[in-house]
Amino acid sequence: MDEQLNRMAGVSPAKTFTPKQGQYLAYVYLYTRLHRRPPAEADMQEYFRVSPPSVHQMVLTLEREGLIRRQPRAPRSIELLVDPRQLPELL
Numbered sequence: 001m002d003e004q005l006n007r008m009a010g011v012s013p014a015k016t017f018t019p020k021q022g023q024y025l026a027y028v029y030l031y032t033r034l035h036r037r038p039p040a041e042a043d044m045q046e047y048f049r050v051s052p053p054s055v056h057q058m059v060l061t062l063e064r065e066g067l068i069r070r071q072p073r074a075p076r077s078i079e080l081l082v083d084p085r086q087l088p089e090l091l
Helices: 002-009 019-035 041-047 052-063
Strands: none
Touching: 002 019, 019 041, 041 052
């Protein structure tokens, strides 16, 4: 029953992710809650102090793994597909 509700809501059931991916997911979640819009890749670059290609590769990986969804050619379109209760504390 929970799986059906999650699928209908667009939330993936208990996806697994690496600790690093968890930090990016937690950042997307908290940034979106605080600013009422998803972060840009530049925001993630600044927070994690990494290069633009590193952030972009992580975003592509998260999307490929089904942890986030993005709209093509639309800035700030990251949508979290993981239950926020599964996310680690942002460090």
